[in-house]
Amino acid sequence: MPRAATTSDAFNAVAEPRRRQILEFLAAQERPVSEIAAGLGLEQPSVSKHLRVLRNVGLVRVRRHGRHKLYNTNAEAIRPLYEWTRTFERLWAHQLGRIKERAEAK
Amino acid sequence: MPRAATTSDAFNAVAEPRRRQILEFLAAQERPVSEIAAGLGLEQPSVSKHLRVLRNVGLVRVRRHGRHKLYNTNAEAIRPLYEWTRTFERLWAHQLGRIKERAEAK
DNA sequence: TTGACATATACCCATATGGGAATATAAACT
DNA sequence: AGTTTATATTCCCATATGGGTATATGTCAA
Numbered sequence: 001m002p003r004a005a006t007t008s009d010a011f012n013a014v015a016e017p018r019r020r021q022i023l024e025f026l027a028a029q030e031r032p033v034s035e036i037a038a039g040l041g042l043e044q045p046s047v048s049k050h051l052r053v054l055r056n057v058g059l060v061r062v063r064r065h066g067r068h069k070l071y072n073t074n075a076e077a078i079r080p081l082y083e084w085t086r087t088f089e090r091l092w093a094h095q096l097g098r099i100k101e102r103a104e105a106k
Numbered sequence: 107m108p109r110a111a112t113t114s115d116a117f118n119a120v121a122e123p124r125r126r127q128i129l130e131f132l133a134a135q136e137r138p139v140s141e142i143a144a145g146l147g148l149e150q151p152s153v154s155k156h157l158r159v160l161r162n163v164g165l166v167r168v169r170r171h172g173r174h175k176l177y178n179t180n181a182e183a184i185r186p187l188y189e190w191t192r193t194f195e196r197l198w199a200h201q202l203g204r205i206k207e208r209a210e211a212k
Numbered sequence: 213t214t215g216a217c218a219t220a221t222a223c224c225c226a227t228a229t230g231g232g233a234a235t236a237t238a239a240a241c242t
Numbered sequence: 243a244g245t246t247t248a249t250a251t252t253c254c255c256a257t258a259t260g261g262g263t264a265t266a267t268g269t270c271a272a
Binding site: 111 | 225226227228229230231232233234238239240241
């Protein structure tokens, strides 16, 4: 069995650095494909492909505007990742505490 | 260019569902490989391979204990993911606000 | 309709992947 | 040393991937 598809969920989609860049870029403001490509220094087809993946998992939304398609980040889709990572917050607070204790014991 | 290696960073490592399961399992308590396999219903070699990936990106720690190797989650390594997702918190709060507004407008 | 602009898709390729099964390494006990 | 127990590695395979380039689709304007 190969690796799970990038489109299988937000975790996989977000694993690709360029896609994270795109999400950051589109968080500030909705943008057409060409501006994303220009802004991040990527080829247009590459951007389109990444956007397709992001769209498939609901991480971005599109709307037509003239001959452009305006994409923007759908933060709601990122939330599950946030919630999952947050599960460990208590844990790293603890671990930090122990490190602190050790440091202060000196 | 193929997909980035699962060991290239925490984002890629965590994209695999079983690895997330393992991290959750090891968050509660440190465990030997065999218990992970039994607890999650996975083959032992599979677990060892996943642990290797997780170890490579610092998501788990190991220590010897008798003939066992006890693995546990290193929450610190999850923190960057948390921080990244948290960047969008403001955004989804906003978007929820707009949805609320629309709902209340009815 | 034709042309210009914007985006999407198709194709090719090298490569890392996760599962399965078998085997290798390693440590502990007698 | 030899045996059992625990974990790691190796090999095989099907497959999705991301980049590049070329091309298709789509939309507006004249």
